[in-house]
Amino acid sequence: LDLSPITEGGDAGQALRNSLDLAQLVEALGYRRYWMAEHHNLPGIASAATAVALAHVAAGTASIRVGAGGIMLPNHAPLLIAEQFGTLAALHPGRVDLGLGRAPGSDQVTARAVRRALLGNEESFPSEVVELMSYFQPAQPGQAVQAVPGAGLDVPIWILGSSTFGAQVAAYLGLPFAFASHFAPAMMMQAIAIYRERFRPSAQLATPYVMLGLTVVASESDVEARFLFSSLQQSTLNNRTGRPSRVPPPVEDFEARLDPYARAILADAFACAIAGGPETIRRGLHDMIQRQAQTLVRNRRGSASHPRAEWRSERLRGQSCLRL
Structure with a gap:
């Protein structure tokens, strides 16, 4: 999980180039995934435009999966995220993951600047996840709104969380769950237990699957x-x-x-x-x-x-x- 850290004396361009260098190294070492995360208005993080940063990494690697860990869904219209990650999947088939979180990825002042007139919020997160998932389904005749690219493409969705809320959403929707122990270590075991206890099989996942961020x-x-x-x-x-x-x-x-x-x-x-x-x-x-x-x-x-x-x-x- 990479936030493209900007070091003292460095800049965002160098941070993003460092990210590609690191992605190439861990691909050679046999790592399976390289994820990047959405954070805003932080002078030490260069991965704010996460889909763009992922395109940079995906283009410079050959086989490692690239993904968001994650996209803060309340900051975006679900259709736009489907199009962005549909574009990545069209360019790099079988290599794209999409992790979704409900936090703003910033302070409240910055969140208002990011969201502007968006109708969504943290409370509408589960329904927005379902809407986003629908855009990756094959397009149906007469469907009024389609994600192009996106419809019919294989983009596995993960739910990210640092509390029991994300665990419950992932369990209910039958999606893999990634817990951010680097944000809320005290909640880790409780969140994992709730996820496993309440998991419902889905078309994407038959049994619960947990990833820990460390x-x-x-x-x-x-x-x-x-x-x-x-x-x-x-x-x-x-x-x-x-x-x-x-x-x-x-x-x-x-x-x-x-x-x-x-x-x-x-x-x-x-x-x-x-x-x-x-x-x-x-x-x-x-x-x-x-x-x-x-x-x-x-x-x-x-x-x-x-x-x-x-x-x-x-x-x-x-x-x-x-x-x-």
């Missing part, structure tokens, strides 16, 4: 990984205290400098995070799999401020996964 920072040693992790910790703390920033470089002994309030913020945000050397990563991922997730997705929000460090980290993550 913050994972890998390096050659636990000490080096904790050092790299400090970039993400700084960025997260800035965002959660109303001071959004570009991703800063890592610093030594960052946690030792924090007051109790800041420590509590980071403890909550990263309750499910894994940072360490290969063996630490292997044990952490194994534990997460034991918590009933079929798939793990690594959240990329800028765990290292230098691309080479991140590419090395990704190789180590992949090696750890192979040994699970």
